[in-house]
Amino acid sequence: MLFESRNLEYNHPGQKTLVFPDISLASGESLLVLGKSGSGKTTLLNLLAGLLKPKAGEVVLANKDFSQMKGQEMDLFRGKEIGIVFQKPHLLAALNVKENLQMAHFFSKKKGQDIGQLLAELGLSEKAKSSVLTLSEGEAQRVSIARALANSPKLILADEPTSSLDDENTEKVIQLLKTQAAKIGAALIIVTHDQRVKAHIPNFVEVNPS
């Protein structure tokens, strides 16, 4: 298995312990994580990205156990092997589109995908030199996907990537994530409560605040 999580538990201070279903994905597979608001979906995503440390259980990506890595090592590993797409694009406003993608290469110290080609595949070639402030919502979300893909990661995590998009853009974004993940052989996990996404990805687990 490329990616596995087992017996994950997390405890927000002063709240009940969250217990998460196990996940296991092979290269090129995709999975939806469903659940109501406040069920702990985003917490799970943070655990899978190594942004939070679980109370119990383990996460393994490409034979690397997250609990064995700490601090800078985890940061670097995340930069190299995990691409994260957030609910909002969160692009760096001081940089243009191309520079935003270059940052991913710089911090991960990895010479991932060719940025020009990646932008072309995402239909953003003409926007390469534009300020990110001039992009539409849909374009900005596609740039953030491009940033997640820039290092050819082994795992792509998407947190409600379609929640602020219209039907047309939602379709585009999901197709993009699927085809790109398949192309680079990455496992894809999308956390969502968006019904439109379910039509595209049959595999799912549910998070319940038990």
Add this chain to the structure above:
Amino acid sequence: MNLFKLSWKYLTFRPLSTGLNVFLLALGLAIITVLLLIQDQFEKKMSQDAAGIDLVVGAKGSPLQLILAGVYHIDFPTGNIPMDEAQKLSRNRLVKNIIPMALGDNYQGFRIVGTNHDYPALYEAELQSGALWIKPFEVVLGAEVAVKSGYKVGDEFLGSHGISVGSHEHDANKFKVVGVLDRKGNVLDRLILTSVESIWYTHDEGETEPADSTANHEEHHMVNLQDSVAVIGFPKTIESRDLTTLLVQYRNPMAAIQLPRLINSGTSMQAASPSFEMSRLFELLGVGITLLQGLAVVIIGISGLGIFIALYNSLKERKYDLAILRAIGASRGQLLLLIFLEGIMLTFMGAVLGILLGHTFLSVIISQNEQGVVGSLQPWIFLKQELWIVVYALTVGVLASIIPAVAAYQTSIAKQLTKA
């Protein structure tokens, strides 16, 4: 892409705030630069111009004025002293040498100094062209005077009475340029040197015009025009004549104790020591300099605060950015460095701009004040102390970035990103 470039992008993303902070810092540093430059060059110049002069003797009045007029040629002379008294002083065994000086005329604001050849020798002056004066009304120009007036050896001009521009001209006798001095960066650059006799005869002319012209005067004058003047010691004359100041060199250290007291109490003249009077002057100016330095420190402090506030505020807007950077692989240390780099780049720009601004200020001051002492300062000399200005500035930058940088270091990405 690297951290430098990223910091730079963030700085230029907020041009107004960045510009204001850089400018404020630069202003504070510019004041310090100007003070440094003036203090360094002024003191060097002051001691250079007074080198070899142990005591200045002139008419009674302000001792500081006597020094400023007699050594630096910037203030008005205190008055005249009778020559026989000066000659009496020169026979004192404590005196090694006396250089007599007659002041009171100018050419377009450049002072004409009547003296002997010991005076240029005192400053080890060298001739750029021509020779020193030998006959009355022959003059030697300082380098600065030659450049400003455009006169060469052989040219003639009229002097004016008084020591500032705009007074009446002595039109009876023309001064003839016989030599031009090399530029040495000292007081001679701004002077026109001639013999004491030239100054006397110019004023004789002035006196004859109103009323009491005597045959004796005319005759005397005609005779002397052919003669050579005194190139060392006192000029020879049978009349009772006046001088303006005397530059005295001591024979031995005992003179420093005895001679000033002897002159001040035993004659109608006064004696003043250049080193003593100048240190008194710097003491007086010191209050103003301290005030300016204080002002500069306050401005730099405010700019440091400004940088801190700018970084801290932008940090609030940038918490997401920082979280994103962490998510794509940046370490805590790199974020810390990013914020420090911003503060340091900001203050480095401020330091460079401040130093340039300081030198520019000084060159403006100098161009406004060409014939004063300030006029002979060099605005584009760079001092070692200016490197310290850069160090101070960078220290301000580091101090101002500590809190924002630590805040960036501690940003929890998971919390930031899921707050949405």
